[in-house]
Amino acid sequence: MNSYVEIILRSVAVYTFMVVALRIFGKKELSQLNTADVILILLISNSVQNAMVGSNTSLQGGLVAAAVLFLLNFIIKKSMYRYKILGELLQDKPEIIIHNGAPDYKVLAREDITHDELMEAIREHGVENVKDVKLAVLEMDGNISIISGSVDLKQSHYKRRRNRKNLTTMS
Numbered sequence: 265m266n267s268y269v270e271i272i273l274r275s276v277a278v279y280t281f282m283v284v285a286l287r288i289f290g291k292k293e294l295s296q297l298n299t300a301d302v303i304l305i306l307l308i309s310n311s312v313q314n315a316m317v318g319s320n321t322s323l324q325g326g327l328v329a330a331a332v333l334f335l336l337n338f339i340i341k342k343s344m345y346r347y348k349i350l351g352e353l354l355q356d357k358p359e360i361i362i363h364n365g366a367p368d369y370k371v372l373a374r375e376d377i378t379h380d381e382l383m384e385a386i387r388e389h390g391v392e393n394v395k396d397v398k399l400a401v402l403e404m405d406g407n408i409s410i411i412s413g414s415v416d417l418k419q420s421h422y423k424r425r426r427n428r429k430n431l432t433t434m435s
Contacts, residue, residue: 267320268328275316275332283340287354355404362400375402386410
């Protein structure tokens, strides 16, 4: 088999494995990287490199593997946008973890969020007490968004910019 075709097939296999592994281990892991997580990522990248390129250690082999990974990532993102069922399969949904000051302990336990982690997220948003949280959501990317009921606290919002082309075609 052509060595570049082999690199392409190996890269697809490794990419697929990594997507499945990240889906299994959950969204919380993505946003809260600690030292051990960074070391794990470095070791995984080193261990799968040989699985992707095999004995081909040439510059071209590495570039082909990288190009395949970028292309797969691009295709999957476009496909998830176009085919909602694929997005539902590959991505978690946002989870409400506090509603009107009441934590949802079942969701917190399922997502492995400790009380200390929850309180840290609340404090990072300038809120002192759980009872002051109107809504807390574990987002798809693993971050926790907090909306307080206090009018004194300024909420930060992120508004995604849309492409002008998309706006005109959607109308």
